Amino acid sequence: MISNKMETAINGQINIEVYSSYLYYAMAAYFEKLSLKGFAHWMRIQALEELTHVQKLITFINDRGGEVKLETVEAPPLKWESPLAALEATYKHEVMVTGLINNLMDTAFEAKDHAAVNFLQWFVAEQVEEEASVDEAVQRLKLVRQSEGGLFLVDREMDNRTFTLPADLVGVF
Numbered sequence: 001m002i003s004n005k006m007e008t009a010i011n012g013q014i015n016i017e018v019y020s021s022y023l024y025y026a027m028a029a030y031f032e033k034l035s036l037k038g039f040a041h042w043m044r045i046q047a048l049e050e051l052t053h054v055q056k057l058i059t060f061i062n063d064r065g066g067e068v069k070l071e072t073v074e075a076p077p078l079k080w081e082s083p084l085a086a087l088e089a090t091y092k093h094e095v096m097v098t099g100l101i102n103n104l105m106d107t108a109f110e111a112k113d114h115a116a117v118n119f120l121q122w123f124v125a126e127q128v129e130e131e132a133s134v135d136e137a138v139q140r141l142k143l144v145r146q147s148e149g150g151l152f153l154v155d156r157e158m159d160n161r162t163f164t165l166p167a168d169l170v171g172v173f
């Protein structure tokens with residue numbers, strides 16, 4: 001049985017993950033409008049991945065006998081100064097999410113909730129990957145900042161991202 005404190009904390013994380021998906025769909029729309037199809041594709045996959053995070057959290061609460069509570073989701077920004085500014089905002093957002101996952105882990109440790117500690121390990125590892133992949137895109141864009149041709153080359157690379165459904169969600173989506 002999940003404690004009220006842990007249930008509330010994980011429900012809060014559901015809201016953040018839905019917001020993350022919303023934010024990345026906003027970025028996908030922004031890139032689409034700039035005809036940067038690769039960046040738009042990358043952001044759509046990012047948005048989809050966030051929804052898989054939402055599902056993992058929902059399943060965990062339900063499996064532990066808790067109650068899922070969905071709250072109002074904040075509206076994301078719709079425009080950024082440049083593609084680089086959008087990617088830098090993505091990096092900053094992911095660093096913030098990492099901090100929240102760490103807080104969740106602290107809550108799980110304090111509550112001696114071993115099942116939650118075990119469950120949250122996946123999110124800890126995922127955040128390392130998320131920060132690294134966004135940072136790589138930021139660094140590439142910085143390298144070609146002055147060149148339009150370079151921007152289109154990076155756009156083509158961003159188009160290569162593929163979506164992989166986590167094994168525990170096969171058949172759920």
Ligand code: FEO
Pocket residue numbers: 017020049050053094097130
């Ligand atoms: Fe679900 Fe991008 O963190």
